[in-house]
Amino acid sequence: MSQRFVNWFKFASPASFYPLAGKAWPWFAALAAAFCAAGLWLSFFVAPTDFQQGEGYRIIFIHVPASWMSMFIYCVMAFWAAIGITFNTRLSGMMSSALAPTGALFAFISLWTGALWGKPMWGAWWVWDARLTSELILFFLYVGYIALTAAIDDPRRADKAGAIVALVGVVNVPIIYFSVKWWNTLHQGASVSLTKAPSMATTMLWGMLIMALAFWMYSIAVALYRVRAIILERERHTTWVAELPEMQQ
Amino acid sequence: MSAFIAIVRRDLLLAARRKSEVFTALFFFMIVVSLFPLGIGPETALLRRIAPGVLWVAALLAAMLSLNRLFAADHQDGTLEQMALSPTPLALLVSGKVLAHWLTAGLPLVLLAPVLGLQFDLSARALGVLMLSLLLGTPLLSLIGAIGAALTLGLRGGGVLLSLLVLPLYIPALIFGAGAVEADMAGLGAGGHLSLLGALLALGVFFAPWAATAALRIALE
Amino acid sequence: MLRVHGLACDRGDRRLFSDVDFSVATGEWLQIEGANGAGKTSLLRILAGLAPAAGGQIEWDNQPVSKVRDEFHARLLYLGHAATIKDDLSALENLQTAAAVAGSPLEESVALLALRRIGLKGREDLPSRVLSQGQKRRVALARLLCSQARLWILDEPFVALDVAAVDLLCGILDEHLARGGMLLFTSHQAVHLAGTGSSLRLGK
Numbered sequence: 110m111s112q113r114f115v116n117w118f119k120f121a122s123p124a125s126f127y128p129l130a131g132k133a134w135p136w137f138a139a140l141a142a143a144f145c146a147a148g149l150w151l152s153f154f155v156a157p158t159d160f161q162q163g164e165g166y167r168i169i170f171i172h173v174p175a176s177w178m179s180m181f182i183y184c185v186m187a188f189w190a191a192i193g194i195t196f197n198t199r200l201s202g203m204m205s206s207a208l209a210p211t212g213a214l215f216a217f218i219s220l221w222t223g224a225l226w227g228k229p230m231w232g233a234w235w236v237w238d239a240r241l242t243s244e245l246i247l248f249f250l251y252v253g254y255i256a257l258t259a260a261i262d263d264p265r266r267a268d269k270a271g272a273i274v275a276l277v278g279v280v281n282v283p284i285i286y287f288s289v290k291w292w293n294t295l296h297q298g299a300s301v302s303l304t305k306a307p308s309m310a311t312t313m314l315w316g317m318l319i320m321a322l323a324f325w326m327y328s329i330a331v332a333l334y335r336v337r338a339i340i341l342e343r344e345r346h347t348t349w350v351a352e353l354p355e356m357q358q
Numbered sequence: 359m360s361a362f363i364a365i366v367r368r369d370l371l372l373a374a375r376r377k378s379e380v381f382t383a384l385f386f387f388m389i390v391v392s393l394f395p396l397g398i399g400p401e402t403a404l405l406r407r408i409a410p411g412v413l414w415v416a417a418l419l420a421a422m423l424s425l426n427r428l429f430a431a432d433h434q435d436g437t438l439e440q441m442a443l444s445p446t447p448l449a450l451l452v453s454g455k456v457l458a459h460w461l462t463a464g465l466p467l468v469l470l471a472p473v474l475g476l477q478f479d480l481s482a483r484a485l486g487v488l489m490l491s492l493l494l495g496t497p498l499l500s501l502i503g504a505i506g507a508a509l510t511l512g513l514r515g516g517g518v519l520l521s522l523l524v525l526p527l528y529i530p531a532l533i534f535g536a537g538a539v540e541a542d543m544a545g546l547g548a549g550g551h552l553s554l555l556g557a558l559l560a561l562g563v564f565f566a567p568w569a570a571t572a573a574l575r576i577a578l579e
Numbered sequence: 580m581l582r583v584h585g586l587a588c589d590r591g592d593r594r595l596f597s598d599v600d601f602s603v604a605t606g607e608w609l610q611i612e613g614a615n616g617a618g619k620t621s622l623l624r625i626l627a628g629l630a631p632a633a634g635g636q637i638e639w640d641n642q643p644v645s646k647v648r649d650e651f652h653a654r655l656l657y658l659g660h661a662a663t664i665k666d667d668l669s670a671l672e673n674l675q676t677a678a679a680v681a682g683s684p685l686e687e688s689v690a691l692l693a694l695r696r697i698g699l700k701g702r703e704d705l706p707s708r709v710l711s712q713g714q715k716r717r718v719a720l721a722r723l724l725c726s727q728a729r730l731w732i733l734d735e736p737f738v739a740l741d742v743a744a745v746d747l748l749c750g751i752l753d754e755h756l757a758r759g760g761m762l763l764f765t766s767h768q769a770v771h772l773a774g775t776g777s778s779l780r781l782g783k
Contacts (some may be wrong), residue, residue, distance in 0.1 A: 194572075249526040256522055260513045263591065269576045270509050274523065277569050281527050288530035291554075292537060298513070310377055345590050364679030368668065375667040375706075436661030437680075439629055445653050445682040579630050 122197045124349045130333040137330035141272045144323035152316035165229045169313075172222035174321035176240070178328060179247055180282070182212035186254070187266045187279035190272035200336075202268025203343070205275060206258055207335040211328050213251035221242050239293035243286045249280045264343050361446035362454045369458030379424060380462050387420035387467055402479050409478035410488065410539035414532055417467045417492060421499045422524065424463045426517045428455060428507040429574065442578055449571040452523035456497075456504045456567065464496030480539075487542040487552075494555045495535040501555045501559075502527045508573035530558060580604050581626075581730060581761060584773070586635035588621050595621055596781050597634070605729075606774050613781030619765040620660065622781065623734050626763065627657040628725040653682065656728035660735045662715045666708040670699055670718045673707060677722055685725055693724040698744065723751050731755060733764040740776045 152170035186205045193201030202312045223241050235241070254274050261267035344350045366428075373380055394412045395405055432438040441451045471492050472485040480488065506524035509515040538551035580600065587597035595618035595777060603609050611619050624630040626637060628648065638646040639651045666674050671690055678685040685693075694703050697717045707715060716739045723731065731752075737745055752762055756774040764770075 123570075246526050246529060249522070253519075253523040253526065256519055257509060257513075260510075260515060260519055264579065266576055270573060273505070273509060273569055273573050273576070276528070280565070283529070284530050285526070286535040292533040360684045361680045361682060364676050364684070368665070368672070368676045371672065372665060372667050431665075434661070435665065436659045436663040437665070437677075439624075439627075439657070439659055439661075440677060440680055442629060443627060443652055443655065443657055444680050445649065446680070451680070470594055 116335065121196070121200050121276070123203070123344055124347075126200055127337055127340050130337050134330045134333040134337075137326045139257060141323050141330055143327035144265050144326055148316055148320035150248055150349065151312065151319060154318050156312045163229075168222050168226045170316050170320050172219055172226060173317050174324045176219040176244060177224065177321055178324045179212055179216035179219055179244065179251075182208050182328060183250065183282065184214065184279060185245065186212065186356075187275045190275040193268060193272050195275075199265075199268075199343075202265075202272065203336050203339045204332065205271055207332045207339055208328070209251060209255050209258070209271075210335070211246065211331050215324065215328075216244060216248040216251055220248060237293070239286075239290045241290065242289045242293070246289070247282065250282070252279070292355050345347055360448075361444055362450050365441070365451050365454035366458045366461075369455060370461060373458070373462040379427075380466060383420045383423045383463055383533065384466055386423060387416050387470060388474060390416040390419060391469055392477065394513060395477065404491050405478045406480060406543075409475060409480050410484075410536040410543075410556065412478070413471055413488060414492075414495075414536040414539075418499060418525075418532060420467055421463050421496060422503060422521060424459065425503040425507045425524070426510065428459055428504060429511050429577075430507075430516075433511055433577065434503070438574065438578065442575065447571075448574065449567045452504065452508075452570050452574065453563075453567040456500050456570075459504070460497045460500040464500055465490075468492040468496055471561060481543075484539055484543050487548045488539045489495040490552060491538040491548070491555060494552060494559055495531045498531045498562045499528060500561050501562040502531075504570040505566055505573060508570040508577065511574065511577040531555065534558070580640055581763075582638040583626070584636045584638070586622070586637065587627065587633040588618055588625060588630075589633040590618070590621065594633070599662070599779070601777075603730075603761045603763060604758040605761060608755050608764070608772055608774060608776040610631060610770060610776065611763065611765045612767070612778055613649055613765075617782035619781060620734055621767065622760075623657070623732050623763065624659075627655060628652065629657075629730055633711055639676075654729045655732065656681070656722070656726045656730070657732045658719060658722070658734065658736065660738065662719050664707050664710075664715045664718055667706060668719075669704045669706055670694055670710070670714075671703045673718050674725075677719075681722070681726075682695040683725070683727060683742065690721075691723060693721045694718070696724055697721045698747065713741060713744060716740060717744060720748060720751075721753070723748075729759070730761045731763070733762070735765055737766050737768060737770070738759050745758070 148170065152167055156167070156170075158164055186208050189201040189204045189208070192198060193205070220241065223244070226243075227236050228234050254271055257274055258267040258271040261270055341350060350356060371451060385426055391412060394408065398404065398408070429438060431443070442448050444451060468489055471488055475485045477519055503520075503524055506527075508522045510520045513519060534551045534555040538548040538555065542548040580601040584600050586599040588595045595629045599622065599752075601609060611622060613619050621630065625632045626720075628644065628651070639647055639654075644651050655724055663677060665676075668676070669692065671687070674690050674694060675685050675687070678690070691703055694700070697720060699714060699721070702710065702714065707718065709716070720736065737749060740748065749770065756762060756772065
C-alpha cells in the first residue's frame, strides 16, 4: 500500500511527469480522433431524423457532450486545486491552468451550439433557459479564473490564487445552478429543454456518449500537451530541462 | 476578541473620517437607480415590475465600488502583516473587516433603498420586503467580495478583475433578493426566497472569511 | 533561543541567499547587513513566518518553528519597514489599535506614557497625516515600549530617525536586551548596542 503511495507522488514531480505526458498525449489524441469519427458518423448518418425537430436536433450531439465536459472539467480543476492546496504539489496547479482554456472552450461551444439550436426551435438566438444561463455563468467563472491567473506574475502565487477561485467556484456552481433554476420556474421561462428531447432513441444516446468520449480524450490530450509546455516554461532554469533531448538543438 | 473589536472600531473610525467614500457609493446607488426610468420611460406599471431587479443590481454594484480598497490600504502600510502575526486568528480579523465594510457600505444601501423604491411606486409592504432582502443580502455581498478583494490584492487592473471574479458569485444573492420582492408583489409570499438568502448568508459567514484569509496569505508571501 | 540552519530564499527564478546559519540566544542581538536586494527584508519576513523559505530550518526553543507557530507568534514583535500608520488616525489611536491587534490591548494612560517617552508629547491626538516621516516612525516604535515580546524583529528601525531618536531607540533596545530579550534587525549603519551581538552579511 505504502509502495503504491510513494509511486503516485513520484509522478507528482514535473520532471517525471513531463516524459510520461509526452508519451501519453498522442495516444489520447488518436483515440479522440477515432471516437470523434465514430460519433459523427453515428449522429449524422445512423441516428434517425427527429419527427418534431427535423434535422436541426443533430446539434445536440455536439452541444450536450460539450456542456457535460465544461462542467466536468471545472470539477477536475477544483479537484487539482484541492490536491495542490493539501499536498502543496507543483504539478496540480499546472494541471488546473492547463485544463482551464479547454473548459472555457467547451463552455463556449455549448453556448454557441445552444444559440444555433435555439434559433430554429425557439425562434430566438438566445433564450434565458436555466441550463443556458447556468452555462453562461460557468463560462464567466472560467474567464475569471483565466484572467486572475494571467494577472499574477509569480506562477506559484498564480496557482494558489487560482486554486482558491476554483474551489470557491465549485462550491458555488450548484448554488448558482439551483438559484437559476428557481429563477427560471418563477418567471415561467422556456419549457423546452435540449436534453429532454421527446423519446430519445437508443442510437441518439449512443451517439452522444461516443461524442462525449471523444471530447474526453481530446481534453486529456490537450491538457497533457499544454501541461508539458507549462512545465518547460516554468522549469526552464533547471538542469533536467537543459538535459532534455529536445533542448539540445 | 479585543483584536476583532479593535479592527472593527478602527475601520469604522477611518470611514467616519473619510465620509466622502461612503457618500460617493450612496450617490452612485441613487444615480444608477434614477437612470432606469430615464432609459425606459415613466410608465408606472413597468417601473413597478422592474423595480426589485433594478434596485438590487444597483445595490450590488454600489457595494462593489469600495471592495478593492477593502484590503489595499492595509496591504500597503504593512497593517496586514501585523494582522497576520496577531495571536488572534487572521480569519477572525478578516471577519471584522468584512463587518466594518458591511456597516459602512452595505447598511447605508439598505436604509436608502426604500426611499429610492418610492420612485418606482412600490407599496409599503414591498418596500419592507426589499429592505429585509437587502438586509440579508448585503452582508453576503461583503463576504463574497472579501474573497475577490483578497485574491486581487496588489494586482494591476485589480478593480476590473475583482468584478469579473465576484459578479458571477453574486448571482444567487441577486436572484433570491430581487425574487423575494417580486414574489411578494405577485402575492406568492417572500418567505422561501428570504430563508434561502438567509441560508446562503449562514454559509457565507462560515466559509468566506476562511477563503479570504487563504487568499490574503498568498498575497502576503 | 532562535536557531536558523541552512536557510534559503528564492525570489522568482533567482536564489536570493542560501545556507544562512545563525543563532540568537537570550540577551543577544544580530544585525543583518547586505546590499540593496540582498534579501534582508525577505530573511526577516521568513523568520517572522510571513513568507515561506525555499529550504532550511528555523528552530524556536529547540523545536521547529512550524510546530510551535502560535507560541512563537505570541513571543514575537515584528515591525516591517512600512510604517503601519493610518494617516486618518491619531498617534494614540494608531498605537492602541496596533497593540490590540497584537493581542495586548493598552490602557490609554499607558499608551500616552509611551508616546511621551518616544518624544511625541503634545502630538498624541493629532491626525498622523500632519506628522513628519520621522514622527510617524516614532509612533510605530512606541510599540516597542509597551511590548512584552521576547523576540524583536525590526526591519530598518533607524531609517528616518534624527540623532536624538537614534539614541533613544538604542536605549530602548538595550533595555530589551538587558531584560533577556532577543533582537534581530537590519540596518546600513553601525549601531552600538549593549550585550553580545554579531552581524550577518547577506550576499557578496
